[in-house]
Amino acid sequence: MSLIVKTVTRLTVGLILLYGVYIVSQGHLSSGGGFAGGVMIALSFVHMMLAFGKETAFKKLSEAKALFFESLGVLIFLGIALLGLVGGVFFLNFLPPGEAFRLFSGGTIPFSNIAISLNVGAGLFTVFLAIVLLNNDSERK
């Protein structure tokens, strides 16, 4: 890609990632949540990969690592649900609701959001990698 694209990307990738993290962490207070934020995080990596090529992106997050994070995210989410089962009922919100409109409120909701964002972010990046790598292979033939 051209120098302009690379420079702009260098400036914006961090912002997109940061915004994704913000959306995840504020999911229980304002609009957004684990899914939207997760997609944004994935998009920031996709953005980087489109601008700098796959080697740079691979250094940050390889396919194996992305798959690992994806499984980890959904496993954490199931773990939260099963902790509820230990406490009495499947998916019990076992933490206190806390003071409303604070960052640490809503019991397990923020933690579920983080787990989901891991799952979605890493998962979608894996999908993108799989599809892009496949394309490159077939074009080389």
Place this chain on the structure above:
Amino acid sequence: MTMMVLYILLVLMIVGSIIAVEIKDLLSSVVALGAVGLGLSIVFLLLKAPDVALTQIVVEIFMVIILIRATLRRDLESSPTRSRPLGAVAAIGFIAILMMIATTSFKDLPTFGEPAMRVAATYLEQGLSKTGAGNLVAAVMLDFRGYDTLGEATVLFTAVIGVSAVVRRIGRKKANRLKGRENA
């Protein structure tokens, strides 16, 4: 006013989707699809669903990216534009039946803008006090109906594992002791 904008957007979306379906160039089709998704996102905002609008727009971006990736540099020769006659007949037949039943069935639905809200009233009353989450949608998604969200995360997980399984270069190991396999 809201209704007027809503109607205009809906009509634009329908036009956009017809373009996406009928245009010959695949890339333009994907771009038109992106426009429909954008329109949908604005409609969601109009209908007071900011969470959904946000998710819709980022998901639409991702979808368009992977679809463009799939269509990029594919020669047009390989993209047929004609319809399948049998399929078209089936589609029109089904749509006709559906529309016929739907128009009578609409009368049973509550008036637009006045939902019955039997169960939802509970969420509005107890959502904040019981879960402590200011965003009621998050409260519904991750607390009242958290199990659905686990299912949704699982669907995405399944698709990711599925995609990485489907793109494997070699699916079947070579069967050494078998000669002349027909189905390999």
Place this chain on the structure above:
Amino acid sequence: MMAVYVLCLALFCVGVYAILAKRNVIKIIVGIIIAENAVNLFFILTAYRVGGRSPILSPGQEIMRVVDPLPHALVLTSIVIGLATTALLVAFAIRLYEKYGTFDIEKIRELKG
């Protein structure tokens, strides 16, 4: 007011038509996405209240005429499910192109009977 529902259903029908009648693999996927959008829209339409407020509360605000938050949660779920299906379909489409060299579903036909 019912016209909104009718328009939404029309959008769904465009999608269904594309799925059933088109020969191009990508067009079929586009059709699925359009129909999905229409179904999601239908859910949100059932949630809307005239003059309603969005279901995101802020401190000190009274809970008055808030729109139904449940369909919003459902639509978030169904959007992600749609994304998952689409991703898988696109992967299939690319693999098919690689193997057959075409997006034409009529030419991609080894199985019959």
Place this chain on the structure above:
Amino acid sequence: MIPAAQIIPLFVAIPLGGAFLVALIGRKIPRLPDLMVSTASLFLLVLAIYSVKLANAHGTIVYAVGNWTPPVGIAMVLDGLAAFMLVTVSLIGLFVALFSIGYMERFTAKWQFATLFLLMLAGMTGVIVAGDIFNLFVCLEIAAVASYALVAFGTERHALEAAFKYAVMGSLGSLFILLGIAWMYGYTSTLNMADMAGVLRNTGASRMTLMTAVLFLAGFGLKAALVPFHAWLPDAHPSAPAPISAMLSGVLIKSLGVYALCRIFYNVLGMTPALSAVLMFLGALSMGIGVVLAIGQWDMKRLLAYSSISQIGYIVMGIGIGTPLGMLGGIFHLFNHSVFKSLLFLDAGAVEYATGTRDLKKIGGLARKMPVTSGTALAAAMSVGGVPPFSGFWSKLIIIFAAVEAGHYGYAFWAVLAGVLTLAYAMKVIKYAFLGNPRARCQNIKEVPVCMQLSMGILALICILGGSLLLPGVREVFLEPASTVLAEGTWMAGRVLNGGR
């Protein structure tokens, strides 16, 4: 909520947890995927058998997820029908898992297979215990998406083609179901199926019911491959690896299609004579078209796939008759078909494993070389053909009796006719594949590995002894609670909302 109800979420949590663990660390540890699949499905079977006992002791058990009383939260419901389906699914799941240990050695990336298999299992059990219509949809999507990927697992040309068609048709079905759910939500403003049934019964909105019935019929009909919607099945089922064909034909189309259809039509919308007639007609149509197309096939798995369409027709017709006897027959045939059809697909897989082909014209005389495969295939073919005393005979007999009893002589005659033709194609498989003189390519083959033989053997045993489920004493425990749930119709809704009983 009784304490024993705590096992209900485990039906979903065990396979899900297994799948996630395999995905997380399965690549590093070579034996883990096999081990995880087998232990998870064994656990499921044990739990499912225990759930039959529970359902008998307590009637309907409602589990409120997250401690939110339904309809505010999601409910999981375990009743006679759910327990019956759980046993069927986990039984087939266990033996298919056992079979796949040997069979899947031929494929790469076994951990992905294990993950997807467990996810599919989780989706099916999730559909079965769902008491909430949207949750049912989500679980259905888990199973469906996993099955799309599994059909293409071999990544050959024809597998990808079949998987794409299957995925498109499956997505279309899901869209119809989702639109139906949206419609229902717009009207009833609830998602709990029992609550929905209550609202619909009180208001009696017939136009509304008609619309959703059409959408659900199209959606679940696509999943179950009823005749106007069956085009994907003969491609998808043969193209998958054999254990997956067995799962798809054996249990997936039943739990996603027939079970969900019956659950919604009987327990939510309420059965009307018109709906019943439609179901019977579609059943009879599938029965006839499936059987005629099956006879002409020479590809063993494709023949079996068409046979599945025809047998699904029997099940739907039996359940559609609407009398208690018909439902009992339909449910019993559902169980029998799961067993013998998955056994037949496993046999076809074993034949392909040993000879490298499944073209009936190219094989023959396998009886001497592969005694276990041939013996089990014979048992299964006798069962599908409806030869007494094999299990398939009894269930078909009940369905035909029920049709006669309800005064549908035409349908009864049609079922008998289809039964005779079924026997014809069952004999065709036996004659061309296993009897006669061995072909040249079949000289140097040997029997499949022990784990595959074991799973086929046990399924064959169930085929032979399946008729004993009808004996008084057994019937009241396993089959009758299941058909009673359907027979009760929308009235069972009240029990779900009152927290069981």
